[in-house]
Amino acid sequence: xxxxxxxxxxxxxxxxxxxxxxxxxLEITLVEKESDICMGSSKANSSMIHDGYNxxxxxxxxxxxxxxxPYFEQLCSDLYVQYTKNIGSIVVGFEDEDMKVMKExxxxxxxxxxxxxxxxxxxxxxxxxxxxxxxxxxxxxxLNTGIINPFELTVALAxxxxxxxxxxxxxxxxxxIIVKDKKVxxxxxxxxxxxxxxxxxxxxxxxxxxxSMVENIDFEIxxxxxxxxxxxxxxxxxxxxxxxxxxxxxxxxxxxxxTTEGNILxxxxxxxxxxxxxxxxxxxxxEEIYKHTxxxxxxxxxxxxxxxxxxxxxxxxxxxxxxIIEYAKTVEGFINVAGIQSPGLSSSPAxxSMVEDLVRGLNxxxxxxxxxxxxxxxxxxxxxxxxxxxxxxxxxxxxxxYGVIICRCETVSKGEIIDAIHRPIPATNMxxxxxxxxxxxxxxxxxxxxxxxxDILKQELNILPLKVTKKGKGSYIxxxxxxxLTFPKGGENHEKIKx
Amino acid sequence: MKKLSYDLVIxxxxxxxxxxxxxxxxxxxxxxxxxERGSHLGGILEQCIHNGxxxxxxxxxxxxxxxxxRFISKVxxxxxxxxxxxxxxxxLDDKKVVAVNGTDGLFEIDTKAVILAMGCRERTRxxxxxxxxxxxxxxxAGTAQRYVNVEGFMPGKEVVILGSGDIGLIMARRLTLEGxxxxxxxxxxxxxxxxxxxxxxxxxxxxxxLLLNHTVTIVxxxxxxxxxxxxxxxxxxxxxxxxxxxxxxxxxxLSVGLVPENELSKKIxxxxxxxxxxxxxxxxxRTNVPWVFACGNVLHVHDLVDNVTAEGEIAGKxxxxxxxxxxxxxxxxxxxxxxxxxxxVVPQAIEFNDVDEKNVKLYMRVRxxxxxxxxxxxxxxxxxxxxxxxxIVAPGSMIMLTIPTKLILCxxxxxxVSIMK
Numbered sequence: 028x029x030x031x032x033x034x035x036x037x038x039x040x041x042x043x044x045x046x047x048x049x050x051x052x053l054e055i056t057l058v059e060k061e062s063d064i065c066m067g068s069s070k071a072n073s074s075m076i077h078d079g080y081n082x083x084x085x086x087x088x089x090x091x092x093x094x095x096x097p098y099f100e101q102l103c104s105d106l107y108v109q110y111t112k113n114i115g116s117i118v119v120g121f122e123d124e125d126m127k128v129m130k131e132x133x134x135x136x137x138x139x140x141x142x143x144x145x146x147x148x149x150x151x152x153x154x155x156x157x158x159x160x161x162x163x164x165x166x167x168x169x170l171n172t173g174i175i176n177p178f179e180l181t182v183a184l185a186x187x188x189x190x191x192x193x194x195x196x197x198x199x200x201x202x203x204i205i206v207k208d209k210k211v212x213x214x215x216x217x218x219x220x221x222x223x224x225x226x227x228x229x230x231x232x233x234x235x236x237x238x239s240m241v242e243n244i245d246f247e248i249x250x251x252x253x254x255x256x257x258x259x260x261x262x263x264x265x266x267x268x269x270x271x272x273x274x275x276x277x278x279x280x281x282x283x284x285x286t287t288e289g290n291i292l293x294x295x296x297x298x299x300x301x302x303x304x305x306x307x308x309x310x311x312x313x314e315e316i317y318k319h320t321x322x323x324x325x326x327x328x329x330x331x332x333x334x335x336x337x338x339x340x341x342x343x344x345x346x347x348x349x350x351i352i353e354y355a356k357t358v359e360g361f362i363n364v365a366g367i368q369s370p371g372l373s374s375s376p377a378x379x380s381m382v383e384d385l386v387r388g389l390n391x392x393x394x395x396x397x398x399x400x401x402x403x404x405x406x407x408x409x410x411x412x413x414x415x416x417x418x419x420x421x422x423x424x425x426x427x428x429y430g431v432i433i434c435r436c437e438t439v440s441k442g443e444i445i446d447a448i449h450r451p452i453p454a455t456n457m458x459x460x461x462x463x464x465x466x467x468x469x470x471x472x473x474x475x476x477x478x479x480x481x482d483i484l485k486q487e488l489n490i491l492p493l494k495v496t497k498k499g500k501g502s503y504i505x506x507x508x509x510x511x512l513t514f515p516k517g518g519e520n521h522e523k524i525k526x
Numbered sequence: 527m528k529k530l531s532y533d534l535v536i537x538x539x540x541x542x543x544x545x546x547x548x549x550x551x552x553x554x555x556x557x558x559x560x561x562e563r564g565s566h567l568g569g570i571l572e573q574c575i576h577n578g579x580x581x582x583x584x585x586x587x588x589x590x591x592x593x594x595x596r597f598i599s600k601v602x603x604x605x606x607x608x609x610x611x612x613x614x615x616x617x618l619d620d621k622k623v624v625a626v627n628g629t630d631g632l633f634e635i636d637t638k639a640v641i642l643a644m645g646c647r648e649r650t651r652x653x654x655x656x657x658x659x660x661x662x663x664x665x666x667a668g669t670a671q672r673y674v675n676v677e678g679f680m681p682g683k684e685v686v687i688l689g690s691g692d693i694g695l696i697m698a699r700r701l702t703l704e705g706x707x708x709x710x711x712x713x714x715x716x717x718x719x720x721x722x723x724x725x726x727x728x729x730x731x732x733x734x735x736l737l738l739n740h741t742v743t744i745v746x747x748x749x750x751x752x753x754x755x756x757x758x759x760x761x762x763x764x765x766x767x768x769x770x771x772x773x774x775x776x777x778x779x780l781s782v783g784l785v786p787e788n789e790l791s792k793k794i795x796x797x798x799x800x801x802x803x804x805x806x807x808x809x810x811x812r813t814n815v816p817w818v819f820a821c822g823n824v825l826h827v828h829d830l831v832d833n834v835t836a837e838g839e840i841a842g843k844x845x846x847x848x849x850x851x852x853x854x855x856x857x858x859x860x861x862x863x864x865x866x867x868x869x870x871v872v873p874q875a876i877e878f879n880d881v882d883e884k885n886v887k888l889y890m891r892v893r894x895x896x897x898x899x900x901x902x903x904x905x906x907x908x909x910x911x912x913x914x915x916x917x918i919v920a921p922g923s924m925i926m927l928t929i930p931t932k933l934i935l936c937x938x939x940x941x942x943v944s945i946m947k
Contacts, residue, residue: 308658431627436789441628497661
């Protein structure tokens with residue numbers, strides 16, 4: 028297989044780069060080792076769009092987040108992605124000494140050109156956040172902070188890339204990169220060799236591993252784990268803004284915020300770990316985020332009972348603590364996009380532009396003419412629960428499957444699940460369905476709809492039920508047929524046997 | 527949007543909804559609609575293929591589907607309308623119900639009354655926030671029951687069950703019969719939380735160990751479950767350091783409690799009991815919203831389906847009286863309170879001066895098991911109006927006390943149930 032540009036990694040960064048470059052008459056391929064895109068750091072983070080008021084604008088990550096912010100509104104509107112632009116954030120202070128940090132942040136924000144930042148007193152804070160711990164003293168209000176659904180954004184970017192001609196290869200792991208005469212020649216993957224003129228390393232946590240396939244590198248990705256609690260929507264009324272705890276000795280940058288779907292998300296601690304696959308949550312982590320942040324700031328939120336899910340995400344932090352977006356030092360045709368930790372999601376459009384400039388800078392005689400049939404959107408997903416009754420009725424008339432509710436907790440129809448399986452980036456397992464439709468993401472966590480979603484997946488993908496997985500290879504849901512259904516040898520042909 | 531009109535809409539076609547529908551029909555209600563979100567009537571009984579149902583109600587032992595069938599066939603003989611695969615998505619203050627299915631689309635139903643009979647759901651891993659990885663192979667016992675009994679699949683080979691609730695105990699036996707190795711059932715409390723008969727028939731008879739005062743502290747496995755770490759807990763239910771052990775398994779089933787499915791009911795300002803997580807009702811199973819009644823597991827989680835049926839009948843009769851303007855309110859509302867080891871009592875209030883009913887039945891559960899106790903019901907003047915001896919009380923079994931109506935009709939404001947030694 029041959030391609031002009033090969034992007035390694037299907038997280039938000041790989042997807043944004045694919046989206047950005049798909050405007051041009053280039054042949055682009057994106058490879059992702061997992062069963063779906065958005066399976067690493069992009070799926071487990073604080074789901075915020077920062078405006079960059081608190082960043083160091085001398086660092087690359089500071090410069091890019093400031094640059095990127097204005098692009099989100101148009102991008103999300105083009106791609107039908109829910110983005111609550113001005114939900115606003117408040118850094119809350121409970122101790123007098125917190126004022127010092129706030130003043131520094133305010134000054135920094137002003138320096139970064141952020142408008143409307145101000146320190147507010149207790150009364151105003153309690154008016155804005157009526158359920159906050161009344162011991163709060165003051166806060167730093169920033170109305171430019173936004174929230175987004177990170178998997179919706181990543182899927183949307185990748186889907187847009189696909190309809191504009193990008194090839195996305197899932198479950199395709201990079202095994203080696205072939206360099207000839209100090210120039211990248213091809214990438215060896217688990218699905219075969221792909222010849223590429225330019226290789227872009229957006230491999231997230233594994234960016235160091237990939238980069239070291241072409242040369243000796245001077246950076247390392249040290250994962251930093253953060254744990255989160257996601258609360259039942261019934262608590263959605265409690266938190267109105269993105270609430271940061273003032274950075275202190277015990278906790279640094281912990282947050283509680285509403286999600287675009289109306290849940291409450293609380294987290295996250297920061298634990299440096301070695302294992303890049305270690306997404307295990309820990310009892311100590313739970314205690315840390317609950318005691319120091321959640322219960323401290325919103326005392327009404329319970330420790331258990333209404334937490335509908337808890338999870339960890341890994342920040343793909345480079346040893347330099349800054350983004351690394353540059354050519355490989357000794358090999359031509361290879362671009363590293365590494366160390367993309369917070370605010371990576373918020374910087375993604377600017378990262379993609381910078382990568383475009385680097386690709387152009389190679390002067391490889393690539394065809395940068397705009398595609399004549401370029402589409403800036405994607406097929407609009409049907410999400411019935413957001414629609415007025417009349418519109419829903421009309422859609423159900425056209426497709427009765429939209430009237431069959433599969434996920435009770437989130438009101439997701441059979442039609443929406445079938446749609447997700449047949450979209451430009453197909454959802455082929457239970458978690459992929461969950462990320463796209465929310466089926467199984469509600470308070471029963473798939474207890475009721477699990478068997479029904481499995482049945483739809485089996486049907487639509489035309490596979491045996493035993494082959495349906497939670498999240499790709501090895502994560503099968505079912506073990507075998509029960510004794511009640513005994514089959515002759517080769518009984519895997521379940522569907523063909525009449526009982 | 528299609529518009530329909532009924533006298534009574536029953537949300538849920540499980541045992542509660544079915545018996546309520548039949549009773550309302552027998553009491554003269556003409557236009558009744560049952561909305562059922564599943565593809566069959568009978569609710570969760572469909573997957574409960576074990577026996578033990580109906581001992582109280584029919585005085586014979588039936589399987590879940592057999593028990594359901596007795597009511598389904600009766601309902602089919604009437605002109606009660608049934609809509610399957612139909613999800614009610616809203617109840618509006620002006621006595622309207624909004625529902626959706628594939629054939630009618632979205633539709634609105636005008637009604638005179640509603641019976642909530644949506645049942646309950648299982649608590650999840652997250653309700654306990656069990657730390658660790660998030661592999662496949664961790665599921666609720668009820669989901670596994672559906673896979674095994676309805677879909678014909680085994681969830682795994684090496685199984686551990688967390689929680690000694692009835693579904694967990696039943697599934698321990700079921701999976702053993704299907705050839706899985708059920709390594710044990712863990713229970714964080716110092717006693718089994720299911721019915722005693724289920725512990726004997728499902729664990730003891732199959733030599734499946736029950737580890738009391740134990741819980742799962744870590745889930746291991748990146749893709750599929752590979753094992754769990756378990757530990758003993760202290761009296762505050764915290765894991766005791768040094769007692770951890772690793773158990774290899776590919777399946778962890780959770781049977782850690784049931785929660786009434788009341789999200790719909792919350793939309794119309796119904797008051798809830800913080801313990802049952804169901805509506806507060808009077809002895810007719812009427813909520814504080816006059817045209818809304820509730821029965822079955824959506825009201826409080828029952829131990830036996832026989833009790834669900836009985837409650838459905840109370841609600842069905844009452845709703846018929848309500849629609850026919852025959853429900854007479856008392857002048858005074860008698861509140862029902864409880865203390866010490868009583869967890870809750872349903873109904874939470876007695877309100878109707880009903881001469882037809884000789885007795886009022888109080889349903890309750892205890893918090894802790896106990897032996898040789900007396901359940902004492904007193905009025906607000908301290909007068910004993912009921913005194914019942916019980917050899918054994920346990921959280922897994924509901925207790926029903928029958929109080930003669932004439933004792934409650936006296937001029938009292940409140941009654942209280944307590945346990946005495």
